[in-house]
Amino acid sequence: MTSDITDLFANDALVDDPEAAEARLGYLLRASFLWENRNSIPGAWMMFGGKRPEPERNDPFKPVGEWGSLEGTLWTAAPPEVAWWAGHAHPSVRRIVASHETCPPEIIDRLAEDPWVEIRQAAMSNMAVDAKTIRRAATHESVEWLREALGESDPTIVGRCALCGRAVKRPDRFLTCTINCSITQARERIVEGTYTRGNGIMRWPSEYVWSVADREAPGGVPGSGPKFRGVLISFIPELNAVETTTALQGLAEREGLDQQEAVAAIDRMAQTMTGQAILDACRIDTT
16 A cells, blocks of 8 residues: 655655755644644644543543542441531532442432432432432422433433433543533533633632533534533532622622632631521622
8 A cells, every 4th residue: 555645754755856855844844733733723633643632621520639539438437427528519529429339318318409410310320219219309300301210110320411311422521422412511500500600710729620511623523522611610518609709709809808818718617607608698788
């Protein structure tokens, strides 16, 4: 099989031909440009026979830091400690608790009504889930496909797209079935306040900054994946991202704190106060 690509290192290369030399130089410059910009030009990795490295974090629930060992910690955790983790602000933590074999039915019942559908899925799939929890969810669950599945005799909950219920193809990377579902879910969560773009926010705990699918990659190159954008999720238990932003900005303005100081102050408040109490104490009444 022959190739039309010039062998730049062949012994019989026409080094004395100015046009050939210029053509080879142009090819080298173009290849060099593509290589240097391979992570930003759609399809560039494919031209080199490779695959663009996947981002470290996007919209699956990926535990970070100390939470990476939480699954092992829960095996020996006392009930009060399990309950504490179940009330954690981060959805990744609550999802780990909801799916863990040691999670008691009463905590599963609580997590079965979590605002995040991925956590409700994990709770409903736990072998320790109580029948009354399933019956309640089969009637009151807000996500249609999940509500219908829970009405079946042997429901399949795990491995299904949180948005539409179809099979998840890449559970290591996404908890939705397609890029379109990831984009739609991100947009819906921005509207409902689960995510916020963080306009005016300069300081936010890094564990609560996510990358989510924002739009299709330009050019329609297969395998190039979506474009991602950063969003903020709540670091205050019981509040969504918009409410947390309101609390943070209100406390900073009211007490003359910078945002980093306000984050630290709210973190201390969360040790003894509910999310709603924090919001009431921090936000500024504009009426």
